[in-house]
Amino acid sequence: MTIANKLPAPLLAKISWRLLPFLLLMYIMAFLDRANVGFAKVAYQADTGISDAAFALGAGIFFLGYALLEVPSNLIMHRVGARMWMCRIMVSWGLISAAMMFAHNETIFYVLRFALGVAEAGFFPGVILYLTYWFPAAHRAQAMGFFYFGAPLAFIFGSPLSGLLLDLNGAGGLHGWQWMFMVEGLMATVVGIWAYFYLTNHPRDAAWLTQAERDLVSNMIAAENSSKGQHGHNLLAAMTQPRVLYLALVYLLIQASVYGVVFYLPSQVAGLLGTKVGLTVGIVSAIPWVCALLAAWLIPGWADRTQRHARIASLTLVMSALGMAASVSVSSPALAIIALCFAAAGFIAVQPVFWTFPSNMLAGTAAAGGIALINSFGAVGGFVAPIVKNWTETVFQSQAAGLYLLAGTTVLAAFLVLRVRAHRTVA
Numbered sequence: 001m002t003i004a005n006k007l008p009a010p011l012l013a014k015i016s017w018r019l020l021p022f023l024l025l026m027y028i029m030a031f032l033d034r035a036n037v038g039f040a041k042v043a044y045q046a047d048t049g050i051s052d053a054a055f056a057l058g059a060g061i062f063f064l065g066y067a068l069l070e071v072p073s074n075l076i077m078h079r080v081g082a083r084m085w086m087c088r089i090m091v092s093w094g095l096i097s098a099a100m101m102f103a104h105n106e107t108i109f110y111v112l113r114f115a116l117g118v119a120e121a122g123f124f125p126g127v128i129l130y131l132t133y134w135f136p137a138a139h140r141a142q143a144m145g146f147f148y149f150g151a152p153l154a155f156i157f158g159s160p161l162s163g164l165l166l167d168l169n170g171a172g173g174l175h176g177w178q179w180m181f182m183v184e185g186l187m188a189t190v191v192g193i194w195a196y197f198y199l200t201n202h203p204r205d206a207a208w209l210t211q212a213e214r215d216l217v218s219n220m221i222a223a224e225n226s227s228k229g230q231h232g233h234n235l236l237a238a239m240t241q242p243r244v245l246y247l248a249l250v251y252l253l254i255q256a257s258v259y260g261v262v263f264y265l266p267s268q269v270a271g272l273l274g275t276k277v278g279l280t281v282g283i284v285s286a287i288p289w290v291c292a293l294l295a296a297w298l299i300p301g302w303a304d305r306t307q308r309h310a311r312i313a314s315l316t317l318v319m320s321a322l323g324m325a326a327s328v329s330v331s332s333p334a335l336a337i338i339a340l341c342f343a344a345a346g347f348i349a350v351q352p353v354f355w356t357f358p359s360n361m362l363a364g365t366a367a368a369g370g371i372a373l374i375n376s377f378g379a380v381g382g383f384v385a386p387i388v389k390n391w392t393e394t395v396f397q398s399q400a401a402g403l404y405l406l407a408g409t410t411v412l413a414a415f416l417v418l419r420v421r422a423h424r425t426v427a
Helices: 009-035 037-048 052-080 082-102 106-120 123-134 137-147 150-166 176-198 211-226 235-240 242-262 265-273 279-285 287-306 309-327 333-354 356-361 364-396 401-417
Strands: none
Touching: 009 037, 009 082, 009 106, 009 123, 009 137, 009 150, 009 176, 009 211, 037 052, 037 150, 037 176, 037 265, 052 082, 052 106, 052 123, 052 242, 052 364, 082 106, 082 123, 082 176, 123 137, 123 211, 123 356, 123 364, 137 287, 137 333, 137 356, 150 176, 150 279, 150 287, 150 333, 242 309, 242 333, 242 356, 242 364, 242 401, 265 279, 265 333, 279 287, 287 309, 287 333, 309 333, 309 356, 309 401, 333 356, 356 364, 364 401
C-alpha cells in the first residue's frame, strides 16, 4: 500500500505536540491503574488471604466488564466527542481504582475489578479512533507508536512509584497496597478533569490551528475516508466482516501475551532477585519498559517508511515470544531480565503497527464500532491469560509452563499477522 497524503512537517509537529503528550499522560494513568494489581499481588494476598486462583480471576475479570461495553462506549464517544467522554471515563475509573483500597475479600475484589473494566471501557479504542480524526494514514503508525509510550512509561515511572507506596505499609494505619490504589486512582481522576478542558474534538474545532490548517487537515482526512468505500463506513458490515474478525483474533492473541507477562512481572522479578516487591523490584522491573519505549518509537516508524507493516509486525511478535520463553529458561537473573526486555519491547511495539490495519480500512461509525470490537477481543485475551497461565503452572507443576504456553500463542499470532494485508477498504 502506498500512501500519498502527508501533512506538511510544521503542521504535523504542531498537531503532534499539542495532542500526543496529553494522550500519552492519559494512557500512563490507564495502564498504571489497570496493571498495578500486579505490584500489589504478594502483599495484597498476604493481608487478605486471597488465593492464587482467586487473584488470577480477579486480575482477569477486569477485561470482562471492559469487553462488554467497548463498542457502545466508543459509539457514544464518536457521537458526543472526546472531551466529554474521555473525562467521564477517566474520572469514573480513577474513583473505582482508588476504591480498591477497600477490597478486603474476594467478593469486593471481583466486584471492583469488574467495575473498573466497565468504567474504562472505550478508553483505548476511543483514543485510536480519535487519532484517525487528526492523523492521515501516512503518519498514523508513528502517532500510535508515540501514544504507546504510555505502557512502558507507566512502568518506568509507575513501577518505582508503586514500590515506594507499597513501602508505606503501616503509615496512617493503612497497608502499602491501600496507599498505592488510593494515590494512583486519584491521580487518574485529576487527569480526567483536565481532559475536559484540554482536548479538542475535531480539527475543525481547533482554535490553536489557523483556518487554513484546519481546512487542510479536515479535507485530507475526509478524502481518505471517502476512499474507503461503502462498507468502510457501514457499522454492521464492518463488524461482521471476516477480515475485521480475523484482526480481532490476532489482537486477542497479542493481548494474551501482554497481560500474561504484565500482571506477573513484578513477582517474577522479585523471584529473580530473591527479595520482596518494593522499591528495588520496582526499579528493576522498569528496565524492560525502557527497552519497550525505544522499540515503540523505532519499529512503527520503520513500518511507516517501508510500508511492510505485516512482515514487521510478525518479526516483532517472534522477538517477543523468544524473550518470554528465554526469561524462564536461563539460570542467570541478568540474562532473564535481558530476555524480558525483548519480550516487553516486542509486544508493546507491535501494537501501534497492528492498529494501522483496521484504521486504514474503516471510517466514521464503522471505525468506532470495528476498532472497539477488535479491542474487545483483546480484552478477552487479557481475561484469559492470567487464568490459563495459573492453570498451566498448576497442571505441570512448573512456574515456567505458563510463559512457555503464552510464547507459543504469540508465535501463532506472528504467523497469523503475516496473512494480514493493510488494505484501505473493506470489500
